[in-house]
Amino acid sequence: FRKWVTISPKDAIKLHSMICARRNFLKKLYSSENVIKSYLHSSFPVGSIGRYAKLQKRKDPLASCPPEFRAKLKEWPKLLQAEIDESVSHLKELREVSDLPALEDRGLLLGNLRLVSDDLHPITGRTVVLRRIPSLNGPDRSKIFRTGAPVTIRDAKTLREIAECVMLASNKKEIKIKIRPSSGSRHLDGDTEYMLTMSQSSGAMHSVQDFFLQNKVVDTPGVDLLGYAFRAKNMPSIHNDRMIADLSDELNESQRRAVSAALNKKRPFVTIQGPPGTGKTRVVAEIVRQLIRRRMKTLVCAPSNVATDKVMSEVIRLLDSEQLENIDPDDLMHDMVSDAETIEEAITSNDKYPELCDMFDKMNGPIDEQDRGNMKKEANKLKWKIIKESYKRRLAIFCTLTSSAIQRLAQVNWHPDVIIIDEAAQASEPVAWAAVVQAKRCILAGDHAQLPSTILSLDARKGNLDVSLMERLAKEFSNTNINQLLTIQYRMNEKIMQWSSTEFYESRLVAAEEVSQITLSDISFIPNDSPLNVPLLMINTDLVKDDGNHSFRELSSQMSFKNPGEATLVIRYVDVLKSVGISGKEIAVISPYYAQVAAIRSIINATDVSVNTVDSFQGQEREVVVFSMVRHNPEQVIGFLQNERRLNVAITRAKRQFVLIGSARMMKKNRHLRSLLSTIRRCGKVYEPGIMDAFEKVTSSLPTSSDKKVAVQS
Template structure:
């Protein structure tokens, strides 16, 4: 298909289908290659029957309509996928891996036919760009899991923390209607290193998930001695023998991205006029309802690509027939289209062909704000002064008030929040302002990419007195906030008892069915179906009642596409961590009838995590936030940081934010901890607005670099890197901190490489008192958005060629050095970092930033042409050279000697007790 939308001219697009299939779906691209059946018309018609069989980790049924599809890029369409029988929201036990990755459905819904030709072409071009990228990413994640299970020996899986074996299992109560399973080491004692954290999707089996039946669950929590799972249905014989726990693959994210792209074809006005009541559920295709069971002849006959409950496809007895009649197919098409989100009123912003058109569409007046709100917003944008006397008490600083005003003024707004500038505070006060002062009546959808960020939003909203409801898996919600989850509200709802009584009756009726014969059996099936439908209706009504009374609905981006919010529209969407979402993921909340969007993020920190190199090169690694920032969409930067000691913010402010990041805390408010850190007295050239280059006295106590020249990086079997000499120094320093009375909860350790995370975890685990707060060791990427009183950063890289690998990424450096509040301790090889890839690092960001120093411009605010352009301290200008070489020069130039030479020996001379 020709690509006539200029937005998609960035780099070579992935290979597109070779033509429109007319026989056997011969235009099908690789991501639908396993769909079966003939084709007719554009992209092939409805194909033949799909296969049956079991699957591992991939939900949904086998069989179904193969070869279908309504778009030239999706000739494979709703293809069948060799799979097992579907369940509700967790997979039924299955055996073995599928022969091919599950094929996602990107085919246009019937509503696409009503779009104006120009809009249809724009959506076609957008989907053609991103559909193969999303499929590539799913294929890569699935490939990695399959490779690990097929190729890696068990010792390697264990050393990488991807499996636990020899586990004893016991059932320990229930959690919101699901079983809690406690896993402990067979011989007792502590569990070895592993990477199973709260919310991780896992599989439980005896010895090998490739060859035996396995059951899925989610990690509820963990300690040094146990891992607790939440499971829909624990396996039989749970208390007998030993078990194996593996990390699984969750395709829900990818399916919901595909649905979001399909929803771009829908007119949200038309969708709103035909929407079902909130929470309405479709028929489950139970016994006695073969017309709903699908077209295949195997178990779970609804196609994998179909969108059943939970996004996994519907189970059912399956209908034979010869493709079914047109009425049934039409009904299935209508049901599937109803299950798509309603679409977005912001399609002109999302799909505009040129950046100027994108910016103009976004800058239009916000459609939900009344005249008073727009007048208030315009006044505070035009005159960015301190809050006025007549203003409501919002508790925000000047830049936060201006950001709030901008968010109220335009249809789409970007709020850039550098580290510690109060993004969560600004978002929650903005929502509170709309609800209390501007009388905004509709429920607001507040989303973020991660569960941690959603919890932070939820906590802030609840503290402000708003009625906030958290949707999604309760197991992934912070324990102190679980009473605000939809599941918890359902359990407390007065209508629950009536539903439970009907469910008891339903179970009894089903139990009697096998004893019935003839006409009585048919009537019994009918009664079961009718009562089951009524139970679903009552449950939906109860859910709608809870959601209808909420001021704010909180969820992850992926969670916004779940069944719980399926039939709801949200005119106003606030999206935190917008710069960490790949664009199709950010679409999920935006296609739920969104008219007004506020995206919050920071494109100067780490971008979305993309595992497929091809998908990243194709554009999946660039966030919607960054793309809109580059296009010139209205944006505002929060400028006052409240996290770090002023010395710690000097370099990132000048290097990455054009000198516009100022301090809202003093050195006295962030005193260094009582540790033998280098003395005070360092001078730092003014990098703050208003200092005009004058030298300002800044305490050097919160900063130290420990040079470990004897360390050498080692490559693990998984390709990751570690540095044992550095790890031993870090362990010794943490031992000293704990002996000095510091709490493990106040210490964070980060490193770029998972092998170093594992090594440090093994060394530090024995140092933490039993039953006390945990000591967190994480990758840099996993710590974005977090903070601690003291941070220790092990850089790992140490080699004669001074190669830094992905450590040279300026955004990773920015994240790593902006996590601490009171002290930052870096441990590394000074020579490698000083010499390492300076030219490559400079080229990665460019040699010039925004002329105004705003941090916007091209989306890369770290150039040497930043607004202030001033150096820090007696070292070279912060804006020259590579980022690590500049940082090392700045550190070495600070007065007070923040660089400690000689590793452990140098620390001992300073007063550290490492053993």
């Protein structure tokens, strides 16, 4: 202590007693070893030891989090930044080799935009209107991004990010967007050309990155979920959930088990795996309905607006079909269930809203700066009061995983009891966690045997950024019965289902009786015994005779691949289907490569036939799916086809027939492709390309009406 004072031996004894008493007190709160170290290595006086220890504790808010999670917190921002950088680089590369219409066709961006207005609204914030300059006689691409979709506005020349936005409205001439508050107030001008891009790969990542960098996770209601997910706490192992008695009669046994598990309060996590056609959306909606019956607040999220809207529509349908107990009849269903992005739009009907607008106008008019500051405080108080009133009565709120509304819920005192993430397998783990920690229980629904979120960065993939929280939990905690598999599918013929069931779902899938034997003959003029009536069909391009010109060789095109020979076969087969009475709306043509999609679109006559990439078609279904493999080279390089999940998605889009057009030789190098080829040979038919002549000859003698029922009745 000579550093500060010179004291007598008597005072030294007193001081020693004081220090011992202080040390014993601190020992109850902290490890005495750490306190003594802090004391010996600090320059604080003795009386400051307690305050210093508390300060040190505040400096490490993550100390109580699992070590593995703390390591992830350091790693995730770097991986997210790598993905942000790679997404911009990828867009620049595409711009160099592709024209604007091609990129718009791919749904990557919306260009040719100029500023019309830039206004500030008291509730919704900053809104921008952009004028679209359409190409002459070009298609209307203004609906590339749906209302509520997260988008990024960029400088069209430099691709520099201007701001993160939410799509409010669009038509062929104008686009209206809302600037997110976190984007700041970067200037927009009328001379610059702008473009909009989807923000899942950049803006959404930025917001998640900020969430973790600022250590916001420690102050959330669901921080205990981290302990279970990262093994700091034991995940409950439950194999006998109490079956809920009042479930809908529409649900089958596996669906009932999933709902009952989701409603079990002893489970912190539940994953519900819904293979294609097994009614996952119906199960999620039933869970939400049951939670509303119990007056429990539920936050329902999904990676996309399409998925969110689908669940919300099903929930409203269920609620409208019954009178809920314990709920005032005067409470309207749409007041209890709401899309987060539309709640604030409804605020304009609040009685106090005109008062807020008046304050806002005065605040932005000629007024003394001190008065402006005071009025701003009052306006802010009133604004939050109105917003809180609007959220208060909601029992279920729906939004995308990257919506700014998620972080706002705590500000308005709306704390969900349960969070449900639909299509959870399509969300990277850090994106999911930013939402999951808002509640004390979490239900993840999806299918990790289908395509995950698209991650472009190799470093990010090496860091498992493409692995969803749902997939990790389902695999790591499989012994705890965390995963509930839906086993009865209502979409496809059992022969189409067979390969996926064996390869991905432990052979547990069962085709419902009403779909197990469905074929094209049920909806067309194709006879039952026709070679066209098989559920699984392959046209093997290796079997073409005298192919000295290599008719089915692949070609590289704009960072992609195409196969003109396969494209021709696709068009001919689609024409055959339409000639026997199958509507173009019930036919889909899909391929792993966009260049092939573009090639087929350029020559197909049927405008009502969907032609798209496998990735873009995930979540949809058609009576017939025609799949163009594309890859055909001497080296047997198969590229995207190595991804077995992409194959699973491709095949399970079909209800009555799946047609594969490609090379059997190319399939033999990959295990999953080999097994698919074996399944088609065992359960379906493999033909040579020349079969198209026979198909066209047979169908020319059949009726040409597009409505089989009309023909039968006549």
